[in-house]
Amino acid sequence: MRAASGKGLIVRHRSLLVLTTTVTVGALTLSACGSRDDKSGGGDSGAKTTVVIGVDAPLTGDLSALGQGIKNSSDLAVRTANKNNEVDGVTFKIQALDDQGQAGTGQQNATKFVGNPDVIGVVGPLNSHVGQSMQKVFGNADLVQVSPATTAPELTQGPNWQKGSKKRLFDTYYRTCATDAVQGPYAAQYLYTKRKLKKAYIIDDKKTYGAGLAGTFTDEFKKLGGKVVGTDHINPDDRDFSAVATKVAKSKADFVYYGGEYPAGAPLSAQISKAGSKALVVGGDALYSDEYVKLGKKNVEGDLATSVGAPLETLDTAKAFMKNYKAAGYKLPYEAYGGYAYDSTWAVIQAVKAVVEKNDGKLPGSADNRDEARKQINEAMKDVSFDGVTGQVAFDKYGDTTNKQLSVYEVKNGKHKPVQTGTFQEN
Amino acid sequence: MHGLPDQLANGLALGALYGLIAIGYTMVYGIVQLINFAHGEIFMIGGFGALTAYLWLPDGTGLALALPLMILLGVVSAVLVAVGAERFAYRPLRGGPRLSPLITAIGLSLALQQAVWAFYPDAKKARPFPQIGGADLDLGFVTLSREDLFIFVSAPICMLALGLFVAKTRTGRAMQATSQDPDTAKLMGINTDRIIVMAFAIGAAFAAVAAIAQGFKTGEVNFRMGFIAGLKAFTAAVLGGIGNIYGAMVGGLVLGVAEAMATAYIGDIPGLEQFGGGSWKDVWAFILLILVLLLRPQGILGERLADRA
Numbered sequence: 001m002r003a004a005s006g007k008g009l010i011v012r013h014r015s016l017l018v019l020t021t022t023v024t025v026g027a028l029t030l031s032a033c034g035s036r037d038d039k040s041g042g043g044d045s046g047a048k049t050t051v052v053i054g055v056d057a058p059l060t061g062d063l064s065a066l067g068q069g070i071k072n073s074s075d076l077a078v079r080t081a082n083k084n085n086e087v088d089g090v091t092f093k094i095q096a097l098d099d100q101g102q103a104g105t106g107q108q109n110a111t112k113f114v115g116n117p118d119v120i121g122v123v124g125p126l127n128s129h130v131g132q133s134m135q136k137v138f139g140n141a142d143l144v145q146v147s148p149a150t151t152a153p154e155l156t157q158g159p160n161w162q163k164g165s166k167k168r169l170f171d172t173y174y175r176t177c178a179t180d181a182v183q184g185p186y187a188a189q190y191l192y193t194k195r196k197l198k199k200a201y202i203i204d205d206k207k208t209y210g211a212g213l214a215g216t217f218t219d220e221f222k223k224l225g226g227k228v229v230g231t232d233h234i235n236p237d238d239r240d241f242s243a244v245a246t247k248v249a250k251s252k253a254d255f256v257y258y259g260g261e262y263p264a265g266a267p268l269s270a271q272i273s274k275a276g277s278k279a280l281v282v283g284g285d286a287l288y289s290d291e292y293v294k295l296g297k298k299n300v301e302g303d304l305a306t307s308v309g310a311p312l313e314t315l316d317t318a319k320a321f322m323k324n325y326k327a328a329g330y331k332l333p334y335e336a337y338g339g340y341a342y343d344s345t346w347a348v349i350q351a352v353k354a355v356v357e358k359n360d361g362k363l364p365g366s367a368d369n370r371d372e373a374r375k376q377i378n379e380a381m382k383d384v385s386f387d388g389v390t391g392q393v394a395f396d397k398y399g400d401t402t403n404k405q406l407s408v409y410e411v412k413n414g415k416h417k418p419v420q421t422g423t424f425q426e427n
Numbered sequence: 428m429h430g431l432p433d434q435l436a437n438g439l440a441l442g443a444l445y446g447l448i449a450i451g452y453t454m455v456y457g458i459v460q461l462i463n464f465a466h467g468e469i470f471m472i473g474g475f476g477a478l479t480a481y482l483w484l485p486d487g488t489g490l491a492l493a494l495p496l497m498i499l500l501g502v503v504s505a506v507l508v509a510v511g512a513e514r515f516a517y518r519p520l521r522g523g524p525r526l527s528p529l530i531t532a533i534g535l536s537l538a539l540q541q542a543v544w545a546f547y548p549d550a551k552k553a554r555p556f557p558q559i560g561g562a563d564l565d566l567g568f569v570t571l572s573r574e575d576l577f578i579f580v581s582a583p584i585c586m587l588a589l590g591l592f593v594a595k596t597r598t599g600r601a602m603q604a605t606s607q608d609p610d611t612a613k614l615m616g617i618n619t620d621r622i623i624v625m626a627f628a629i630g631a632a633f634a635a636v637a638a639i640a641q642g643f644k645t646g647e648v649n650f651r652m653g654f655i656a657g658l659k660a661f662t663a664a665v666l667g668g669i670g671n672i673y674g675a676m677v678g679g680l681v682l683g684v685a686e687a688m689a690t691a692y693i694g695d696i697p698g699l700e701q702f703g704g705g706s707w708k709d710v711w712a713f714i715l716l717i718l719v720l721l722l723r724p725q726g727i728l729g730e731r732l733a734d735r736a
Contacts, residue, residue: 060544060551061551061552062552062553062649063552064551064552065552203705206706231704232690232694232704232705232706233704233705233706233707234704234705234706235705235706235709237651237655238655238705239641239644239645239647239652240441240641240644240645241705242437242440242441242575242644242687243434243437243438243686243687243690243691243705243708244690244704244705245437246430246433246434246437246691247430247690247691249430249433250429250430250433263552263553266646266647267645267646267647270645270646271644271645274563274572274574275433275570275572276563276570291552291553294555295553295555295646295647296646297555297558297646298560299646
């Protein structure tokens with residue numbers, strides 16, 4: 001892929017002035033980040049109350065394609081709500097913070113959101129391990145959080161969910177996507193039953209999401225009678241996987257199940273085919289990105305990825321979303337989680353609506369203290385239910401979505417094409 | 428030990444790449460006793476320079492034509508940034524306390540990384556790098572991908588050229604003299620400032636070649652690629668004996684092969700199943716480094732201990 005705009009700028013690097021420039025600019029960038037005004041929502045002008053929905057996602061770095069899609073989609077939801085006057089007397093704004101896919105940064109962002117009294121709900125994050133670090137901060141502040149993308153089961157069902165003792169740790173954590181508890185097994189059933197692939201090589205990146213997904217996949221695949229011919233773990237920051245790729249090629253596996261994200265997944269898959277292996281690479285929703293195909297090029301042709309929900313293109317409810325997203329003129333696509341981010345944001349808006357209606361058309365508390373409003377909005381989230389972009393949006397007692405649809409996508413001619421949609425059935 | 432020739436080839440390709448980067452660490456250290464921690468970023472800038480050349484060319488340009496231009500622009504951008512760094516960041520601190528240039532190097536490394544992040548179009552995520560493509564080469568005992576071919580050709584050429592340059596030319600001999608004793612070299616009429624610039628430039632050029640090799644290997648360049656590669660290459664330089672150019676390459680090869688072997692075979696040893704594979708390879712590589720340094724503190728080919736404190 002070639003970017004038409006890619007010229008000119010590198011010239012800067014050739015200049016000897018680059019050092020002074022970069023240092024100055026670096027300092028400016030940092031100070032600009034630091035001095036950002038927290039009181040972005042602020043003033044109650046007239047009868048209208050302005051409240052802020054925080055958005056936390058990786059807006060820069062490897063996973064920024066997914067993160068920017070989340071941010072734009074949340075923005076679209078807020079704009080739509082304001083235009084249609086969804087909640088009488090309340091104007092919504094978003095405040096987007098970048099977590100760079102790092103738990104520590106996510107936690108700082110969470111603290112920042114809690115400290116801003118205008119923030120009445122948060123959408124995000126993308127990564128399960130980031131979600132883990134934010135939960136407690138929001139839990140203590142009774143600030144509701146709806147994630148469009150964290151799929152690790154323990155976030156809602158507690159660390160012992162696999163042993164059957166499910167326990168919700170934070171009543172402020174909700175999500176609109178299905179979890180890896182169903183995503184991994186769903187892939188296992190598809191590969192074993194539909195594709196008749198019996199020999200798997202399992203690789204994961206040791207992160208909350210990747211290791212969890214690989215684990216649930218392996219359990220189901222073995223239960224079905226599949227054979228695991230090898231396992232490996234990689235470092236998500238590595239890009240040379242040639243030694244692992246040779247191992248896969250020698251193992252004669254039918255496919256590789258990779259629990260991890262596309263920045264490492266794409267080079268891994270490419271190097272596996274370069275090592276002479278015919279094995280497909282199969283993964284979860286974090287491989288379902290255009291970037292995966294861009295980075296892996298022809299080498300990832302035929303690879304599979306599962307993702308939560310039905311493909312947006314096939315849902316009637318999603319048509320308006322796609323049309324409005326296009327019309328709004330966002331520079332980057334909505335990617336895998338756009339629809340979920342829209343629904344997450346809309347869920348927050350609906351909860352606010354319920355609270356406002358209950359309190360005679362006003363949010364409880366003052367502009368400087370929204371503690372009571374936060375508490376009530378979190379309470380109201382339990383009963384939120386509406387027809388969203390991705391289907392019916394409602395939450396069970398753990399805060400998980402009641403919509404358990406999943407789809408399998410295959411890379412055909414450089415694009416992810418849906419090949420099967422369904423719900424996971426326990427055998 | 429199935430697949431041993433293939434795993435050796437993987438290790439050598441990776442090791443040659445580390446070795447090329449390590450040359451930059453070792454030359455600069457050999458002459459000014461500076462660990463140039465910004466060298467990983469010079470490597471990264473070489474990769475982006477090469478990518479820029481490719482993007483400048485019209486769509487569909489064959490790689491045979493594009494490759495020389497990519498190497499040229501990659502090398503030129505890396506060398507200019509490295510020479511600029513030497514002139515504006517390190518030279519003013521020469522003769523100052525040892526730690527000042529070291530801290531400067533770390534700061535420079537961050538500044539360069541963020542500059543590419545901020546200014547290179549679309550560099551906030553990994554940018555796809557062109558691929559050579561085509562079927563793998565089956566040599567009977569080992570299968571090589573076309574992408575790895577690049578490093579197997581370029582690394583020996585670079586090493587040969589460097590060896591000849593250092594041993595045969597006047598500048599090369601001046602370089603040796605400066606590394607042995609800068610003060611005496613200066614008294615003998617050698618322009619040591621120029622020699623230091625040369626060391627930075629050669630290191631940068633080699634790093635740019637390595638960056639292109641890495642781009643081919645992994646199919647992408649990104650603004651953070653210099654960090655891990657730089658760390659590994661620095662390790663290779665120390666392993667081989669810092670200050671020695673052949674040591675840098677030997678250290679790189681040993682490190683690369685060790686990583687490939689650890690990934691491939693440690694898990695097969697009974698009792699060590701969970702310590703094998705891709706996630707433990709760095710641990711084994713560093714255990715090897717510690718063992719080598721315990722037995723030979725000066726590194727594999729290192730000749731002299733620190734003769735100037």
